[in-house]
Amino acid sequence: MADPQGADPARQVAAHLELRGVSKRFGATQAIDCADIVIRRGSVHALVGENGAGKSTVGKVISGVYAADSGSVIFNGRRHRFRSPRQAFAAGITALAQELALVPDRSVVDNVFVGVESTRWGFVARKDMLQRFRSLVERTGITIDPTAIVRTLSVADQQWVEILRAVARRAEFVIMDEPSARLSAQERGQLHRLIGALRDQQITVLFISHFLDEVLELADAITVMRDGRVVRHTEPASETAGSLVDAMIGRELEANFPPKPPRPDPSQVPVLRVRGLQHAGQKGFVAPRSGRSESPPRTPQPAGLALDVHAGEIVGIAGLVGSGRTEFVRSVYGADTALAGDVQVAGREVGRHRPRRAIALGMGLIPESRKDQGLVMDRSLRENISLPHLRVVTRAGLLAGNAEREFVATAASNANVRGGTVETPVRLLSGGNQQKSLFARWMAPGLKVLIADEPTRGVDVGSKRSIYDLLMTAARSGLAVLLVSSELEELVGLCHRVMVMREGRFVAELSHPDLDEARILRHAFGEKAAAAQIS
Amino acid sequence: MTDPTTQSRLPTPGRYLAVVARYGIVWVTLALFVLLAVTTDGFLTGPNLRNVLDQQATLLIAASVATLTMIAGGFDVSISAVAVVAPLVALRVENATGSVAPALLVGCLFGLGVGTANGWIVAFARINSFITTLATSFVVFGIGYVASERSILRPDGDGFQRVARTRLAELTTATWISLAVVAVAWILLAGTRFGRHVYATGGNAEAARLAGVRTRLVVVTVFALSGLASGLAGVVAASRTISATPSDDFSFVFGVIAAIVVGGTSIAGGTGAVWRTLLGAFFIAFMINGFNLHQIDPIWQRIIQGLVILLAVATDAWSRARRT
Numbered sequence: 114m115a116d117p118q119g120a121d122p123a124r125q126v127a128a129h130l131e132l133r134g135v136s137k138r139f140g141a142t143q144a145i146d147c148a149d150i151v152i153r154r155g156s157v158h159a160l161v162g163e164n165g166a167g168k169s170t171v172g173k174v175i176s177g178v179y180a181a182d183s184g185s186v187i188f189n190g191r192r193h194r195f196r197s198p199r200q201a202f203a204a205g206i207t208a209l210a211q212e213l214a215l216v217p218d219r220s221v222v223d224n225v226f227v228g229v230e231s232t233r234w235g236f237v238a239r240k241d242m243l244q245r246f247r248s249l250v251e252r253t254g255i256t257i258d259p260t261a262i263v264r265t266l267s268v269a270d271q272q273w274v275e276i277l278r279a280v281a282r283r284a285e286f287v288i289m290d291e292p293s294a295r296l297s298a299q300e301r302g303q304l305h306r307l308i309g310a311l312r313d314q315q316i317t318v319l320f321i322s323h324f325l326d327e328v329l330e331l332a333d334a335i336t337v338m339r340d341g342r343v344v345r346h347t348e349p350a351s352e353t354a355g356s357l358v359d360a361m362i363g364r365e366l367e368a369n370f371p372p373k374p375p376r377p378d379p380s381q382v383p384v385l386r387v388r389g390l391q392h393a394g395q396k397g398f399v400a401p402r403s404g405r406s407e408s409p410p411r412t413p414q415p416a417g418l419a420l421d422v423h424a425g426e427i428v429g430i431a432g433l434v435g436s437g438r439t440e441f442v443r444s445v446y447g448a449d450t451a452l453a454g455d456v457q458v459a460g461r462e463v464g465r466h467r468p469r470r471a472i473a474l475g476m477g478l479i480p481e482s483r484k485d486q487g488l489v490m491d492r493s494l495r496e497n498i499s500l501p502h503l504r505v506v507t508r509a510g511l512l513a514g515n516a517e518r519e520f521v522a523t524a525a526s527n528a529n530v531r532g533g534t535v536e537t538p539v540r541l542l543s544g545g546n547q548q549k550s551l552f553a554r555w556m557a558p559g560l561k562v563l564i565a566d567e568p569t570r571g572v573d574v575g576s577k578r579s580i581y582d583l584l585m586t587a588a589r590s591g592l593a594v595l596l597v598s599s600e601l602e603e604l605v606g607l608c609h610r611v612m613v614m615r616e617g618r619f620v621a622e623l624s625h626p627d628l629d630e631a632r633i634l635r636h637a638f639g640e641k642a643a644a645a646q647i648s
Numbered sequence: 649m650t651d652p653t654t655q656s657r658l659p660t661p662g663r664y665l666a667v668v669a670r671y672g673i674v675w676v677t678l679a680l681f682v683l684l685a686v687t688t689d690g691f692l693t694g695p696n697l698r699n700v701l702d703q704q705a706t707l708l709i710a711a712s713v714a715t716l717t718m719i720a721g722g723f724d725v726s727i728s729a730v731a732v733v734a735p736l737v738a739l740r741v742e743n744a745t746g747s748v749a750p751a752l753l754v755g756c757l758f759g760l761g762v763g764t765a766n767g768w769i770v771a772f773a774r775i776n777s778f779i780t781t782l783a784t785s786f787v788v789f790g791i792g793y794v795a796s797e798r799s800i801l802r803p804d805g806d807g808f809q810r811v812a813r814t815r816l817a818e819l820t821t822a823t824w825i826s827l828a829v830v831a832v833a834w835i836l837l838a839g840t841r842f843g844r845h846v847y848a849t850g851g852n853a854e855a856a857r858l859a860g861v862r863t864r865l866v867v868v869t870v871f872a873l874s875g876l877a878s879g880l881a882g883v884v885a886a887s888r889t890i891s892a893t894p895s896d897d898f899s900f901v902f903g904v905i906a907a908i909v910v911g912g913t914s915i916a917g918g919t920g921a922v923w924r925t926l927l928g929a930f931f932i933a934f935m936i937n938g939f940n941l942h943q944i945d946p947i948w949q950r951i952i953q954g955l956v957i958l959l960a961v962a963t964d965a966w967s968r969a970r971r972t
Contacts, residue, residue, distance in 0.1 A: 448858055472860040486858055489851035491918050500848055500859045503841040511839045554859070 128187070129154035129317045130175065130206075130286060135184035137170055142571060144170040146341040147184065152334070155315040157308055159322060159332035163361050163634070164434055164599035167341040168321045172288045175319070176208035177201035188286070207279035208288040215271060217264040222246050224263055225277045249277055254310050269300035276307060280316070287311060288319045293327060294435055305331055323433050325354040325638055337361055358638065362601065362630045370606030371582050374589045376625075377423040382460075384424045384593040385445070385476075385562045389417030390454030392437065392444035392617070417454045418619055420612065422562070422593040427584060429604040430597045431633045432614035438597045439481050441614065442564050445595070446478040447471045458562055472501050477555030479548070481566040481597075487551050490540040494530065495521045497539050498554045520557075528553035529579050545576020552583045556592075563587050566597040581607060601630040615639050672963065673912050673924055677931045684938045691941055698819060704933050705812070705822035706731070706885040708926065711904040712833040713877035715925045717870040718908055719837070721850035721917030722777040724871060726766055727878040728901040729785035730759045733792035734879035735886030736894060739801040739808070748807040755883040756876055762788055763875015767868035777871075789896040796894040803890065812887035822884050829877060834922040846870060850917030906953070907932060910960040932956070 130152045137145040145167045152158045160168045173179045175186060177195030185192050188204060195201040198208065215224050222242050231241035246259045255273045263271060272292060279287050289308075293301045308318055308331055322328050328335060329349045337345040337360040345360045418441060422428050430438045444451040447467045456463040458474040468478070480486035488497050498521045499506060506517040521535050530549045532542050539547055548568055555563055565584065569577045584607055588594050598604050604611050605628055613621040613636040621636040623629075685692040710727050717724045738755030742748060766784055770777045803809065812822035837843040848856035849866045857863050881900075886892040911928025913920025932953065939949045 446858075468858050469860040469862060478858055480855075480858055485852070486854050489848050489855055489918065491851050492847055496844060496847065500844065500856070500861070503844055507841055511835070512841065512844070 128152060129156075129189065130319075131187040132171070132175070133185050133187065135171075135174060135181045135186065137167075137174055137179055137182050139571070143341050145174065145181075148338070148341070148343045150336050150343060150346075152317060152319060154317055155312060156333040157312055157318045157320055157331050159320045159328040159335045160338065161322065161325065161328055161335060161357055161361065162338035163601065166338040166361065168338055169290055170341075171338070172208060172290050172319065172321055175201070175286075176206055176288055178208070202282065202284075205283065205285040206288070207282065207284040207286070209272060209275050209279070209290065209292055215263050215274060217262075219263060220259065221257055221261050221263060221266075221274055221277075222259040224274050225249070225259075225281050227278070229282060245281070246277075249281055252310075252314065253277065253280055253307060255307060267300075269296050269303065272296075272304070273307070276311075280311075280314075284316065286317045286319070288321070290321045291323065292320075293322060293324055301327070323638070325357055328357075329354065354638065355635070358631060358634050362634060369578060369581075370603075371585045373427070373607070373609065374425055374585060376609045377425040379423065381423050383421035384459055385420070385422040385595070386457040386460075387418060387420040387445055388455055389419065390441070390444055390456065391417045391452040392440045393449055393452070420619075422595060424561075424591045424593055425588050426610070427588045427594040427596055427608045429608035429611035430595065430614060431601070431604050431611050431637060433637050434599070436614040436637065437617035438614050439566055440617070442478070442566055442595060442597055443480075446476055446564055448478065448480070475559055475561030477501075477560050477563050479551045479555065479563070479565040479568055481570075483544075483547050483551060488539050488547060491538055493536045494525065494533060494539055494542070494550055495535040497550060498524050498535075501554065502557055521553075524553040524557060525550065528556060528583060543573070543576070545572040545579070548572055549576065549579060549583070552580070556583070556587060560592060562593045562595070564595045564597075567599060568596070569598070569600065569603065601633050604628075604633060605630055613637055673910065673927045673931065677927045677934070680931060680934050680938075684934060684941075688938055688941050691938065694818070696937070696941075698823075700930075700933050700937050701823045701826075702820045702888075704929055705820070705826035706881040706888070707900075707903055707907060708826040708929055709829045709881040709884060710874075710878050710900070711907045711925050711929055712830045712922050714874050714904055715908050715911075715913055715920055715922050716833060716837055716843075716846055717874045718913055718915060719850045719917055719920045720846045720866055720870045721853065722770060722867060722870060723915070724763075724766065724781050724874045724878075725778060725898070725901050726762060726781040726785045726788060727874065727881075727904055728898045729788035729792070729896075730762050730875055730878035731882035731885065731900050732892075732895055732897065733788050733795065734758045734882040735892035736792050736796045736801055738883050739803060739886065739892050740795055742803050742805070742808055743801070746804060748805070748811065751808065752811065752883055756879045759879020759882070760872055760876040763878070764868065764872040766875065767871030770871060771864035771867040781871075785898070786896070789894075792894045796892070798894055800891055800893045809887055809890045812884045822888055825880070825884055829880070830922060830926055833877075837922050842866070842869070847918060850919075852918070903932075906957050910957060912960070915961070928960075 128151045132148050132150040135145055135148045136143070148167070148171060150171070160171060162168050170179065174181050177198045177200050180194070180196060186195070187193070188206065193204060195204070195206075216227065219227075222239075225246060226242055231238040231245065233241070243259060250256060253276070255277060257270055257273055257277075263274060266274070276287070293304055296304060305327070308320070311318055320328070320332060329352065332349050335347050335349060335352065335357070336343055337347070337357060339361055420428070430441065432438045440449065443449045445456050447456075447463060447470060458471070458476055461474050463474055463476070464470050471478075484490060489500075495517065499517050502520065503512065506513050506520055508516070518535060525535060528549045530542075530546050530553055532546045539550060542550065568580050568584070572580065581603075584594055584596065596604070596608060608628070610622060610624040611628055611633060612619045613623065613633055615637060620639060621632075623632055623636075690696055710731060714724055714727060734755040737758045738751040741754045742751035745751070762784060766777070766781050769775055769780045769784075810821075812820060812825070814821040816824055837846060845856065845861045845866045848859065848861050849863045853863050882892075907929035908920070908925045909915060909928070910931055911920070911924030911926070913924050935953070935956070936949060939952075
């Protein structure tokens with residue numbers, strides 16, 4: 114945006130931004146592995162890949178949220194090492210975050226010009242700001258009431274405000290991470306026109322998206338990532354949704370999964386029976402906000418979900434981030450209030466919003482975030498494991514220390530928890546051992562249904578294998594297991610059956626011999642083009 | 649799972665430091681006690697120590713139970729209001745009926761009622777507990793003025809003062825009551841299912857809920873108990889001084905919070921213990937006792953007391969920051 118006409122013409126055709134050998138590691142996870150990406154000035158460059166392929170991390174390295182471990186970021190021909198989003202911003206790089214970063218109680222103009230207000234003798238000059246706002250509107254084609262309070266706007270309008278803010282700061286490189294995930298079809302159209310307008314202004318857009326049709330329609334160039342590595346640089350003309358999906362998966366099923374226990378007879382009475390369940394994830398991805406610009410609900414009145422899980426069976430729940438996987442299992446457990454429907458464990462009704470009741474009937478949930486929802490980090494392994502079982506170790510109203518220690522020691526060794534004594538605060542354990550301590554908590558006598566939401570996220574390879582073994586042990590001992598995972602190979606390697614979710618609903622049920630990564634992904638994306646590729 | 653070689657991930661000097669920091673209040677209180685015993689005439693005598701115990705009784709009653717509230721993640725400033733007003737209500741009953749037992753009962757039930765109301769508002773209306781109890785404090789102080797008709801109340805008979813002033817085995821009944829309350833709070837927190845639920849709720853309420861803890865019930869209960877204990881503390885205080893005065897004086901709760909925080913219970917919730925509050929209270933009490941025995945100007949006493957509290961909270965914040 115900074116006066117492209119005046120820039121060196123040679124540089125204009127060359128890279129606007131280039132990553133050379135960039136790597137970034139988080140604990141045991143190699144989020145980006147030696148990535149080389151060249152992004153031309155004024156292009157719309159799409160970045161695609163599975164969940165966890167490293168797309169968002171690339172965006173965050175460019176925008177200064179993370180510092181790369183090695184490699185360099187070359188922007189406008191100069192090597193940069195941004196230590197904060199502020200520095201990247203000053204250089205002309207703006208990221209529209211997955212979570213919006215606006216001041217909700219201030220007006221649109223105030224948000225657009227925050228930090229670059231027009232002033233006269235130290236006072237804010239509103240008229241001048243409104244003038245500047247109008248010229249922005251002309252350049253971008255966004256129409257929005259400058260005096261509206263941001264809190265009252267729809268999610269889409271809030272994104273426009275963020276984009277206006279970027280343009281107002283003379284940003285020349287805009288990163289959009291899943292900008293359309295929360296938009297209605299109509300709003301997506303607006304977004305696409307806006308991206309076109311930015312391109313016309315010679316503003317480069319890095320576009321991270323799960324929506325492959327969108328990518329094929331908008332992008333000038335596409336980079337496909339897998340497991341932190343760049344696997345393909347390509348152009349939309351030479352790709353289809355199906356070919357992109359193949360590039361995103363592209364690996365052999367690794368043989369590091371324990372053998373599956375035999376699939377139980379489906380004519381048996383199921384242990385977990387879900388009928389007509391409607392959950393929060395079906396209502397659209399963001400709770401509707403009150404305000405003047407209303408967005409139509411994304412989905413028509415949804416039907417409830419139904420699912421049976423038998424003793425000894427592992428059922429996977431697949432879907433993209435935001436497809437409602439977590440919301441579904443949380444409603445089954447009663448962690449979130451289901452809107453309708455009923456859940457039974459071994460024939461007994463769970464009720465709609467009572468984790469306590471679910472536990473009493475034999476359910477256990479290993480939640481998505483062990484740190485925020487699973488463990489009390491400052492307390493000991495002992496207290497964390499025994500928390501739902503204290504009644505068992507109480508004698509005459511008082512906790513019996515020996516009974517508790519014995520209970521916990523058995524549970525911890527069954528779940529292969531290492532790296533401390535039972536008195537160690539769980540925050541000192543590694544991520545893998547923290548996760549295993551949650552297995553230790555639940556895999557006690559009386560458990561009938563185990564729900565694990567992303568149990569291997571952020572866990573080292575060794576612990577991953579232990580967790581796979583634990584899931585298999587659970588199934589073999591007659592538990593009904595429900596496994597949510599973003600890792601397709603895990604779902605294929607561990608589950609008897611996989612339910613694929615999209616927009617809050619089950620869109621496919623896959624089992625042997627149809628259970629493979631490509632089919633899961635195609636149903637998860639849901640493109641007709643991709644579905645056609647299967648045959 | 650207990651491989652002895654991996655018992656702790658901290659290096660030895662770090663582990664040593666951690667133990668010192670963890671039980672800091674024990675060493676510091678012991679050191680102060682020894683220092684005063686050696687240097688200060690009149691400190692290590694039966695009458696002086698018994699006097700300290702008697703003076704700390706009301707604070708210990710309120711603080712030991714308020715420790716549970718703080719560990720559960722709550723902050724109760726209505727302790728002052730309840731401790732001021734419960735004895736006024738109790739003395740009105742004593743004056744009307746002439747008997748002590750109903751007076752005690754009504755005083756305690758008054759505290760229980762206010763505490764339960766606080767807990768409901770915090771748990772179900774989800775209003776910040778500091779703000780909630782600040783607001784209810786004003787209401788309660790107002791009730792005190794109405795109930796007492798703005799005058800000092802005194803008991804009609806001798807029975808009321810015997811509640812706290814009777815001597816049993818050298819100690820006053822006020823001391824015995826406070827020790828009993830400390831014991832109950834200690835056992836409740838450290839030895840029961842409820843106590844574990846208090847820690848879990850304050851440490852991570854969402855994780856606790858998903859593990860089957862009724863977190864809102866826990867919050868209501870700790871505030872109710874805190875109100876009950878504050879009412880009892882107020883009645884014991886009135887029995888010691890044989891009178892009760894309406895006021896809107898918030899100072900009592902500050903002493904209570906100082907004892908809890910100096911003891912090492914975190915204001916962030918999730919960690920702490922009743923024995924810590926016991927030590928915190930005695931650390932401050934010994935300090936003041938020492939000052940008095942040395943006849944140090946009370947103005948300087950306040951300044952030093954303030955700095956000690958700051959130091960305690962800073963130590964907590966520092967050890968917390970090192971964890972992440």
